[in-house]
Amino acid sequence: MMLSRHAESLFWLGRYLERAEYSTRMLDVTYHSLLESAAWESERAWRDLLQVLRSESGFDKTGSPATSEHVNRFVMIDRANSDSVSACIERARENARSVRELIPTELWQSLNSFYLALNQRDLAVDLAEQPYDLYEMVKQRCQTVSGVLSDTMARDDGWRFVTIGRHLERAQVMCRLLAIRYQNLGDVSFHQWLAALKSASAAEAFRKAYRGSQDPAEVIEFLLLSPVFPRSVFFSLRHAEAELDILGAQFGRVTRPQRLLGRIRAGLEFAEIEELLHDDLRLHLVEVESDIRWVAESVALEYFRNSHEFAPFVPTGPAPVGTKGR
Amino acid sequence: MRFDIRYRTTFTYDGLVRESQNELRACPATDDRQQLIGYRVMTNPSSRVSSSVDYWGTRVDAFGIRAPHLSLEVVAEAAVETRQAPMVTTAPRLDALTDEAFVDSHWEYLQPSAHTHWGEAVSAAASRQRDYLGTDVVSLVLALHRLAGASITYTPGSTYIGVDVEAVLDEGEGVCQDFAHLAVALCRSVEIPARYVSGYFFAADDATGVDADTDMVDVQTHAWFEAAIPGFGWLALDPTNQREVGLRHVKIGHGRDYDDVPPLRGTVAGTAVHALDASVEIRRVGSIGPHWQIAQQQQQ
Amino acid sequence: MTEGLFAGYDHDAFFDEVFTRDGEIRPHYRALVARLGLFSADELSRRERLRDAAFRTQGITFTVYGEGEGVERTFPMDLIPRIIPADEWAEVERGLVQRVDALNRFLDDLYVGEQAIIHDGIVPKWMVLSSDGFEREATGLSVPHSSRCVVAGIDLVRDVDGVYRVLEDNLRNPSGISYVLENRAAMTRVLSLAFKDHRVRSVDHYGAMLLGALQHVAPPAAGDDPTVVVLTPGVYNSAYFEHAFLARQMGVELVEGRDLVVDDHIVSMRTTHGLRRVDVIYRRIDDAFLDPVVFRPDSQLGVPGLMAAARAGNVTIANAAGNGVADDKAIYAFVPDIIRYYTGEEPILESVPTYLLDDPDHRAEVLDRLGDLVVKPVAESGGYGMLIGPAATEAEIDEFRGKLEADPRGYIAQEVVSLSRHPTLIDDHLEGRHIDLRPFVISGEKIEVVPGGLTRVALRRGSLVVNSSQGGGSKDTWVLAPERDPRRPGDRSEGADRERVEGDPRETAQLPVVRADDADAGEEPSP
Structure with a gap:
């Protein structure tokens, strides 16, 4: 049991950290895989990336063309983008600060120094001149924070909410990534599936498991269903579910997020990849992604609902006095 | 005179609101001019009402509604019997106002407050009356009462709470609480202790105070003031319709100004109020004189 | 004794805590001075590093947000502790208990009593009514056992004769206790040998003491826990x-x-597993923000409906709302009478001569002597908005003359107290710096005082203002356990003493009497 507000902060701390990291990974992979590509290919790739990050409509509002420069700027630092990497780190830090008393000092320090380091740099210049350095720095810092998190944080309810947040976020983005790659399957070369693997830092693990396979179906199977690879959708869901089970046990009943998540997980666990590919996989992935979103909503309803009453208080009065009789 | 009063306020919101917490000050006081016979508060959605008496002696009913709701209705029903105020039989002189014990015991009612903060104009107007009238306190109070009434034209909806008295005087328009605040400020500026009164008034028309020819009126809460007369007590006057407070006035409570006796105040989490409907229904019922006398005897 | 660290130590005309006027070391400081005498300048700087490391490893740095984003600062703690002998402390402690007892009764009389003290003409009615701290909304709101000041911080100074005088009372949200505990935790590491020379009364039971007092004031309905x-x-x-x-x-x-x-x-906290009922709120927010229904309607810091819940007897707010009336600096002038009125005793602790300005004669006299006096706004604390006559410029004095004339109830004037001085490490040697003392008094089942308190030190040479907001630091404060009668209830040295009787004296003599809990981050004692 903990304060709803703290639980919610930890949940979002997890989500924002994850979001910052995969956004950077995807920028990195896309940027480098495009160095030798044609312009039309480039625009398609950047648009895909925006779609995976669910930032396309936000980006279009800026009116800029989907070029490397503009997308990088938008995803990394644009103030107009509330999901930009720098905004995610700022919000992760804000959330950490509001639970400063519940998290290890080292975790706070690693996140705070990450935030400060990011603020000391002129990110616009970094992006323009040597984006690779910036990508590396963000990725490394994210991993440092993750490492400190898992090395120092007690496995209490607080940890559970961070973990649930991270895994749900991770599963959602992976679903979107697969859906978009699959949608463009026709003109996607294996080189682009490789990029998908890389952005999940899964290329090596995939090669090890599938021994030089070039079959997109196997990539999909790996990223969606692998029970051992920590960024697969299935793996993420199973871990989120395990933490939800422990939280739910304190109620002595099966909670709604447990039921919802169990259903999705079972659907994947007992699925045959051929079956999935035979049906409309893209549609299926979209559905799974939106079901996961429902899980997150129901976590909020179950555990943070009380803190959702945080609308500002407004005076109800004054009632009128002494206006004339009618 | 016996009245049944039904105070009712309904808030309607644009969307769901939660955690409404409120304080109601609608219960008629019991004093030498009136006797409360019965009182109850109901809310919809329903709530547990917790009652207490505040610093000023006014009954406060506190209630909260935590669950989401789209509207809130507050109803207070009171039965009350009024009687004529005692006549002022003393004629203290102005120097009685500076008596140390008198000043000390009325200190709060001599200071400016948020809504009675007077400036040059109010102070000058009051002093002129004093200089003109001589030394009789009661005459001066009555003169200031008339001055307040003559300085403002009753204009429904012309002000909102928070306008200071100088601005009201300058504009020359106001509603009953402006009359009351102005009268209070005029008195205090010449060192006559005065207090703001919140209450109900049975009349066909608030502006004139003319008695209704029916036994039921639909009005709003009303406001007037009381001035402390050395050797006598509080003299209650209704500056809005220029009369002494009488049988048709029912007092809720008093304070330094409106802020000490607001009929309803509170907070809610969510959107702002979309619509507010407030009414006071007063029914004049057959006098139950004996009841009143019994109550009086029991008190003694 | 004026060698080494103390070389060139100037005693001046002030009361010095360590040295008598003749330059003799006071008995209770002899062991410490001897110990310090062994330190070379190098050794001392080593210990300063040790102190800084202790603060860092315990996380006793605080982050200053805003300008510069996240600057880590340590709170300046001087290495030389202040020592108060047992008999001297016993007297101070009695005075504090007496004072807080009377102030609790005074507040109860005002808010839930008959206001007898007003009717009996001890405190003028208008003086109470005109106080910003007098909360009419607290009328009729009782506090179990009348413990309206669960935590009180009473600021004491010693004058030129070493007499303890109350400078001001802090009955709303006194802060600084965290430093007391943190300083001690650091000192046990830095000067552990010095602890062996003394029997220092511990402070680490503060958390338990405060919790006990807060549970004691819980509404009766709250049950046992x-x-x-x-x-x-x-x-x-x-x-x-x-x-x-x-x-x-x-x-x-x-x-x-x-x-x-x-x-x-009923007040509850929102948790992941539903609402959980709360019985006692130790609030560190001001009255004005407690409940927007009753106080400032724009407050988003408080809890709507809290006051009605307290009134219904379902929760206790500590410290009670409305305590500000009793630490109003104009009411301060009446506290000796308040003590006499409620306890029937003479005040044990002296006050500072104080002039109220509502009396035209006093006011004229004060305006004449502004250059010799200290002027304070009645409702402020922390050294804000003060005029220190002897140190002020003509322009400042003129400015205050205007303020006093415009708002005589808003200010008081006091004689300047020549605060006592204490050797303080300045670079590599010791210099005298002015100090005060804020002991913390807890009203629970009984009124207790944490041994010692926060000694604040004005680090600027000659400065009389010790508030941390005005460039002050702090010192660990050692209250010595009584020599002969150690079995005082609540005295932690009791256990150590028993050990001494039962165990091997050679071993126990090596044990530090004090063990301070690990402390965490600090803050500036808020004004």
């Missing part, structure tokens, strides 16, 4: 670290207003 929370305005508050520190010391939840909700006049 009342739930206590610490209510903070949030992470941006300058005293947030102390709030978190206290919650941790007591093992209770640290909440913000939005974590609490009132339903049916």
Whole structure:
């Protein structure tokens, strides 16, 4: 049991950290895989990336063309983008600060120094001149924070909410990534599936498991269903579910997020990849992604609902006095 | 005179609101001019009402509604019997106002407050009356009462709470609480202790105070003031319709100004109020004189 | 004795805590001075590093947000402790208990009593009514056992004769106790040998003491194990670290207003597993922000409906609302009479001669002597808005003359007290610096005083202002256990003493009498 507000902060701390990291990974992979590509290919790739990050409509509002420069700027630092990497780190830090008393000092320090380091740099210049350095720095810092998190944080309810947040976020983005790659399957070369693997830092693990396979179906199977690879959708869901089970046990009943998540997980666990590919996989992935979103909503309803009453208080009065009789 | 009063306020919101917490000050006081016979508060959605008496002696009913709701209705029903105020039989002189014990015991009612903060104009107007009238306190109070009434034209909806008295005087328009605040400020500026009164008034028309020819009126809460007369007590006057407070006035409570006796105040989490409907229904019922006398005897 | 560290130590005309006027070392400081005498300058700087390391490893740095984003600062603690002998402390302690007892009774009389003290003409009615701290909304709101000041911080100074005088009372949200505990924790590491030379009374039971007192004031309905929370305005508050520190010391939840909700006049906190009832709120937010229904309607820091819940007897707010009337600096002038009135005793602690300005004659006299006096606004604390006559410029004095004439109730004037001085490490040697003392007094089942308190030191040469907001530091404060009668209830040295009787004296003599808990981050004692 903990304060709803703290639980919610930890949940979002997890989500924002994850979001910052995969956004950077995807920028990195896309940027480098495009160095030798044609312009039309480039625009398609950047648009895909925006779609995976669910930032396309936000980006279009800026009116800029989907070029490397503009997308990088938008995803990394644009103030107009509330999901930009720098905004995610700022919000992760804000959330950490509001639970400063519940998290290890080292975790706070690693996140705070990450935030400060990011603020000391002129990110616009970094992006323009040597984006690779910036990508590396963000990725490394994210991993440092993750490492400190898992090395120092007690496995209490607080940890559970961070973990649930991270895994749900991770599963959602992976679903979107697969859906978009699959949608463009026709003109996607294996080189682009490789990029998908890389952005999940899964290329090596995939090669090890599938021994030089070039079959997109196997990539999909790996990223969606692998029970051992920590960024697969299935793996993420199973871990989120395990933490939800422990939280739910304190109620002595099966909670709604447990039921919802169990259903999705079972659907994947007992699925045959051929079956999935035979049906409309893209549609299926979209559905799974939106079901996961429902899980997150129901976590909020179950555990943070009380803190959702945080609308500002407004005076109800004054009632009128002494206006004339009618 | 016996009245049944039904105070009712309904808030309607644009969307769901939660955690409404409120304080109601609608219960008629019991004093030498009136006797409360019965009182109850109901809310919809329903709530547990917790009652207490505040610093000023006014009954406060506190209630909260935590669950989401789209509207809130507050109803207070009171039965009350009024009687004529005692006549002022003393004629203290102005120097009685500076008596140390008198000043000390009325200190709060001599200071400016948020809504009675007077400036040059109010102070000058009051002093002129004093200089003109001589030394009789009661005459001066009555003169200031008339001055307040003559300085403002009753204009429904012309002000909102928070306008200071100088601005009201300058504009020359106001509603009953402006009359009351102005009268209070005029008195205090010449060192006559005065207090703001919140209450109900049975009349066909608030502006004139003319008695209704029916036994039921639909009005709003009303406001007037009381001035402390050395050797006598509080003299209650209704500056809005220029009369002494009488049988048709029912007092809720008093304070330094409106802020000490607001009929309803509170907070809610969510959107702002979309619509507010407030009414006071007063029914004049057959006098139950004996009841009143019994109550009086029991008190003694 | 004026060698080494003390070389060139100037005794001046002030009361020095360590040296008599003749330059003799006071008996209770002999062991410490001897110990310090062994230190070379190098050794001392080594210990300073040790202190800084101790603060860092315990996380006793506080982050200053805003300008410069996240600057880590350590709170300046001087290495030389202040020592108060047992008999001297006993007298101070009696005086503090007497004073807080009377102030609790005074507040109860005003808010739930007959206001007898006003009717009996001891305190003028208007003086109470005109106080900003007098909360009419607290009328009729009783506090179990009348413990309206669960935590009081009474600021003491010693004058030129070494007499302890009360400078001001802090009965609303006195802060600084976290430093007391942190300083001690650091000192046990840095000067552990010096602890062996003394029997220093411990302070580490503060958390338990405060929790006990807070549970004691729980509403009767709360049962045997009342739930206590610490209510903070949030992470941006300058005293947030102390709030978190206290919650941790007591093992209770640290909440913000939005974590609490009132339903049916019952206060609960919002948790992941539903609402959990709260019985006692140790609040560190000001009255004005407690409940927007009753106080400032724009407050988002408080809890709507809280006051009605308290009134319904379902929760206790500590410290009670409305305590500000009793630490109003004009009411301060009446405290000796207040003590006499409620206790029938003479005040044990002296006050500072104080002039109220509402009397035209006094006012004229004060205006004449502004250059010799200290002028303070009645409702402020922390050294803000003060005029120190002897140190002020003509322009400042003129400015205050205008302020006093415009608002005589808003200010008081006091004689300047020549605060006592204490050797303080300045670079590599010791210099005398002015100090005061804020002991913390807890009103629970009985009124208790934490041994010692926060000694604040004005680090600027000649400065009389010790407030940390005005460039002050602090010292660890050692109250020595009595020599002959150590079996005082609540004295932690009792256990150590028994050990000494039963165990091998050679071993126990090596044990430090004090063991301070690990302390965490600090904050500036808020003004």
